[in-house]
Amino acid sequence: MSSFTRPLARLIEQFERLPGIGPRTAQRLALHLLRQPDDQVRGFADALLNAKRQVGQCQQCFHLSAEPICEICRNPERLSNQLCIVADSRDLLAMERSREFRGLYHVLGGLISPMDGIGPEALQIQSLLERVTERSPTEVILALTPSVEGDTTSLYLARLLKPFCRVTRIAYGLPVGSELEFVDDITLARALEGRRPVA
């Protein structure tokens, strides 16, 4: 639009590139930042550059980390005999939010997807195998999305790791708070399949 001065238009474009940010929101965010004091805008720019420059991967679990070994792997209170396998750092963070898991993680960096040309060698699976054989955890918990790719990866990992330890996967079923009549067929089928004796 001709009514934006160039430097402002460029900032709006940058916001528009972000996922889930439309033109109107991008404009609102850019105008908001222009009204903030200089040092706050500089703080934002610094945070961007520092995050990109400093954050890499943990050498043990491949979670995002600014240090060679991440905080979770370094935490002596975490149980090293349980290893939870997740596709990426976002899934790891979701697991952490549930506050239910106190073991360690291994971040695959994706899921096996022959359709997209992603085979096991493109993921952190060799490093996982080494970790399992060297550290021999008692249990590996697969926490992968219920999808074709997730199931393929779970199956592949289960076969690979079963000789070394117990392999489980998180339960698929009805989300808490959902109404049975509105739950989709496949979830209901999975919930039935995964039924457990009432204690």
Next chain:
Amino acid sequence: MSSFTRPLARLIEQFERLPGIGPRTAQRLALHLLRQPDDQVRGFADALLNAKRQVGQCQQCFHLSAEPICEICRNPERLSNQLCIVADSRDLLAMERSREFRGLYHVLGGLISPMDGIGPEALQIQSLLERVTERSPTEVILALTPSVEGDTTSLYLARLLKPFCRVTRIAYGLPVGSELEFVDDITLARALEGRRPVA
């Protein structure tokens, strides 16, 4: 949360400060940016700093501008005999999106609000008066929000400018696409008050 490495947590905090961005969205945006190439992240940081550094106010209409006189004021195709008064640059941009107005603007920088201690002298009203007396436009159009502050400001400006030119305000009434039965009482009252003969 302990599961975020510091530089990432700092970036998430910066996003959370933006209006309408919650913790989950902030996290999603920060993680997205970490996955982008270096030069794109640098481009974002540069756009932030450049926008803040270069964008000031047009010396004539007080719209955001990187030059002393903004693109709208410099555009010879805009009608200089019509002057539209808006509270801020966001309102100006909304007017521009409607593509209905081809004149020039004057950005007040807010609305008169005695409750918040904002009087006429805190706004670009003196400069407006000078502009109107010097350039003598044929019409000044008040495009201010229908609110106590907007109405107070409209009334103040109408009295101030009427000796020099025709003063109008944009119509208040039913939004296009709205259902009459769901429109609030005050809007309906304003719509009735603003009724016009059917052509």
